[in-house]
Amino acid sequence: MxxxxxxxxxxxxxxxxxxxxxxxxxxxxxxxxxxxxxxxxxxxxxxxxxxxxxxxxxxxxxxxxxxxxxxxxxxxxxxxxxxxxxxxxxxxxxxxxxxxxxxxxxxxxxxxxxxxxxxxxxxxxxxxxxxxxxxxxxxxxxxxxxxxxxxxxxxxxxxxxxxxxxxxxxxxxxxxxxxxxxxxxxxxxxxxxxxxxxxxxxxxxxxxxxxxxxxxxxxxxxxxxxxxxxxxxxxxxxxxxxxxxxxxxxANGCSLVVQVQLRKAERLYINDGIYGSLSEPALIKIQMPVRLIRSAESVGLEPESDSFKDFTIYGPTCDSFDKLPTPFRLPENVREGDWIEIGQMGAYTNALATPFNGFYPNTFVELEDSPPAIGGSD
The missing domain is CATH 3.20.20.10 (Alanine racemase)
Known part of the structure; x- marks a missing residue:
């Protein structure tokens, strides 16, 4: 996809x-x-x-x-x-x-x-x-x-x-x-x-x-x-x-693919957040499984790192509250343009999304592969 x-x-x-x-x-x-x-x-x-x-x-x-x-x-x-x-x-x-x-x-x-x-x-x-x-x-x-x-x-x-x-x-x-x-x-x-x-x-x-x-x-x-x-x-x-x-x-019948818009050290800014698909993690502090999908530019620069670290995740809006309470654990060389697939995203996601700041997730595709597994990333 x-x-x-x-x-x-x-x-x-x-x-x-x-x-x-x-x-x-x-x-x-x-x-x-x-x-x-x-x-x-x-x-x-x-x-x-x-x-x-x-x-x-x-x-x-x-x-x-x-x-x-x-x-x-x-x-x-x-x-x-x-x-x-x-x-x-x-x-x-x-x-x-x-x-x-x-x-x-x-x-x-x-x-x-x-x-x-x-x-x-x-x-x-x-x-x-x-x-x-x-x-x-x-x-x-x-x-x-x-x-x-x-x-x-x-x-x-x-x-x-x-x-x-x-x-x-x-x-x-x-x-x-x-x-x-x-x-x-x-x-x-x-x-x-x-x-x-x-x-x-x-x-x-x-x-x-x-x-x-x-x-x-x-x-x-x-x-x-x-x-x-x-x-x-x-x-x-x-x-x-x-x-x-x-x-x-x-819950397990849908995942969400987001893109990294900017990296600041151990902070990642992605194109969805708590005013979109990710409001429930901010409410009850559940943590979804994630996996990195690297861009062609990233692949051309260096292999995916075997070392993982926790990244603080911010959404796309102008509100500083647009921040997930739990980090994503990802390969340490994640960079702008990479994608992150978030699993267990079928429940209370698009149903709660708002168009705040003009950001509104509304693209759906059907896949036959398996979503990110629940378990350690590293």
Whole structure:
């Protein structure tokens, strides 16, 4: 790709085969319904590869995501899983896109959904807040009902004649399988107190992806914990178990090739940064694997060094805050014009990119080779 394009701009390198592989792994392993969390990476080629891998259900958080999924795939099922929805979008989701699954975490939101919909055959999930269980992001600070609130909501949903579901999210990049057991234990207590039989139990996302210095348990360990927790609940036999993976499905399905614009001693200035594809490393300090791709000029000057060193990485904008918190370990003779391929860039990258300062990464190619491996560079 680099030889063909010699890009002076960032390039996302999609690996559809890896995306299809991850989709099949989840579908074969999870004992229920798998919804892809579109927010993680909504690029049409990402969605296409996951669809080819068998994904048919999608966790959507906005009318835009619903429209994209339903218009790209005729056989797709979208679920409006944002706990706080724009009022007119509820009506449009139901009337235009036939959405029948909604989530709420407050009585006023339930009233809003009831007022804006006409279909009595709806499924209403109640989003339960969980305690901080060790994820990179605690997703219950902003959303989620307390146990007492969840009990009241479930009872109201059932009393209004809707199909009831219960949902929670243990936090993003969750490395501890036991967190799902703990959350399921809480869910069981809420269900026992409410006396409501639910048709759907949505355990959310949080399944992790590996990064440098951050190995993750096998998916089987999470599935075992989830099944153990579910089996302790008093659920109806036909209750559908659901999950919403995002990062674990797509992180390794995309890498990013950036170019070195300038070197100042042990500082490298590249053409992407925290206002573009690399905002998440600045938020949760994850470290991606990297490898150097040398320019023809570099190759002509000297062989690639066998000695590696850490380089501080700055992005292209005028903001001094545009700096990665962790260094890239690269051959010590890296120079201007060389490229760096960054692995594990499929999750929360292009989805979070901004056009600040006029820099906006928006070039995608599909490759069949392997992305940079997670492990030591030297």
């Amino acid at each position: 680099v030889a063909a394009l010699t890009p002076s701009y960032p390039v996302y390198c999609l690996r559809p085969a890896l995306l299809r592989q991850q989709a099949r792994l989840f579908l074969d392993s999870f004992p229920g319904r798998v919804l892809y969390a579109v927010k993680c990476n909504p690029h049409p080629r990402i969605l296409q590869a996951l669809h080819e891998g068998g994904i048919r259900h999608f966790d959507t958080a906005s009318l835009t995501e619903i429209a994209q999924v339903r218009e790209q795939f005729r056989d797709a099922h979208a679920y409006f899983m944002h706990p706080i929805k724009i009022r007119p979008h509820i009506k449009t989701a139901e009337h235009v896109y036939d959405i029948t699954h909604f989530v709420v975490d407050h009585m006023d939101e339930l009233e809003k959904v009831m007022e804006e919909t006409d279909n009595e055959d709806l499924t209403i999930f109640v989003r339960l807040a969980t305690p901080e269980l060790g994820g990179a992001y605690d997703l219950s600070q902003k959303f989620g009902a307390t146990p007492d609130e969840a009990v009241a909501l479930l009872r109201r949903v059932a009393a209004e004649g809707y199909t009831a579901g219960l949902a929670f999210h243990v936090g993003s990049q969750m490395l501890n399988p036991w967190a799902y057991k703990k959350a399921l234990e809480m869910a069981g207590e809420v269900l026992d107190s409410s006396g409501v039989e639910i048709q759907y139990l949505d355990i959310g996302g949080g399944f992790p992806a590996p990064y440098v210095g951050q190995p993750v348990p096998e998916l089987a360990a999470f599935i075992d914990a989830i099944e153990e927790g579910r089996n302790r609940l008093k659920l109806r036999r036909d209750c559908v178990l659901m999950c919403e993976p995002g990062r674990a499905l797509v």
